[in-house]
Amino acid sequence: NAGVTQTPKFRVLKTGQSMTLLCAQDMNHEYMYWYRQDPGMGLRLIHYSVGEGTTAKGEVPDGYNVSRLKKQNFLLGLESAAPSQTSVYFCASSYEGQPNSGLVPETQYFGPGTRLLVL
């Protein structure tokens, strides 16, 4: 099992360019998440998905879009990159119960991160 993998590991963009970050998990997890980590800020949730074909906004969604066309993949897109989006991006996945069921949220397992620099 590879767990959670992220592609690419590092990328440099110019302001206004677009790119897509790919997250893949082989644990058959239902839930997937995208976070960004900035110095002194901890991790902040960008978007998340509770299942194939569904996505929802997190704490800092502006400037990003996501798609979950396949259960194992969660894509994070930047349509027009800005220097403020320079960050380290982490993807995570977890097994979750059905929404509103009151079932226990399981542990989130993280990918290795993608370092993005926007000039």
Added chain:
Amino acid sequence: AQKVTQAQTEISVVEKEDVTLDCVYETRDTTYYLFWYKQPPSGELVFLIRRNSFDEQNEISGRYSWNFQKSTSSFNFTITASQVVDSAVYFCALSAGYGGSQGNLIFGKGTKLSVKP
């Protein structure tokens, strides 16, 4: 509102010292989960522990121990006889709420621990 506060930004200790990392959380939910993650210099996030709000029993795993106290909304992490390999940033996180926000983690800003030989 949900919030996690790690008041200690950086801690420096000498090897073999004991060190406690503090975590204070806020939530209105009665059911919630608390986590600790370790981020070594290599950058990955390593899961350490999960604790649910109904279980206040302290936990020990080798040199690591966790003290969960609902009365003070704290979930502190102690490393006994610290080692250089313990040097990392440690994050405390809270998961609360159900429905659309089920499972979303709220992270503290992290505590950077440096263990010197």
